[in-house]
Amino acid sequence: QVQLVESGGGLVQAGGSLRLSCAASGRTISTYTMGWFRRAPGKEREFVAAISSSGGSTYYADLVKGRFTISRDNAKNTVYLQMNSLKREDTAVYYCAQHRSPYTPINYYLPREYDYWGQGTQVTVSS
Numbered sequence: 001q002v003q004l005v006e007s008g009g010g011l012v013q014a015g016g017s018l019r020l021s022c023a024a025s026g027r028t029i030s031t032y033t034m035g036w037f038r039r040a041p042g043k044e045r046e047f048v049a050a051i052s053s054s055g056g057s058t059y060y061a062d063l064v065k066g067r068f069t070i071s072r073d074n075a076k077n078t079v080y081l082q083m084n085s086l087k088r089e090d091t092a093v094y095y096c097a098q099h100r101s102p103y104t105p106i107n108y109y110l111p112r113e114y115d116y117w118g119q120g121t122q123v124t125v126s127s
Contacts (some may be wrong), residue, residue: 022079033108
């Protein structure tokens with residue numbers, strides 16, 4: 001079983017940047033697609049970004065494309081989300097998650113394809 005712990009959230013002004021980290025423990029995540037999701041107040045959880053097990057493929061929601069960058073360091077068992085040009089509408093709790101099947105990014109944008117989740121980290125963007 002894997003444990004995921006997010007960090008790096010906080011309060012930032014619009015236009016600013018934050019880098020989220022997701023540290024995994026318990027076993028390696030190197031063979032799994034990893035994803036970032038977020039949930040804003042009063043809204044459903046939504047896909048943000050995903051990265052294949054090797055890091056060779058990345059996927060982004062249209063709302064964050066060009067502003068956010070997902071990466072991973074399998075040697076450190078860690079996944080990152082670099083967020084630039086933040087907007088108020090990016091305010092949410094951000095969660096990392098591990099895909100339920102190894103070596104495949106199938107349906108990477110669907111929360112039901114992920115079976116391990118972190119506790120989340122709050123990102124608040126002020127105007």
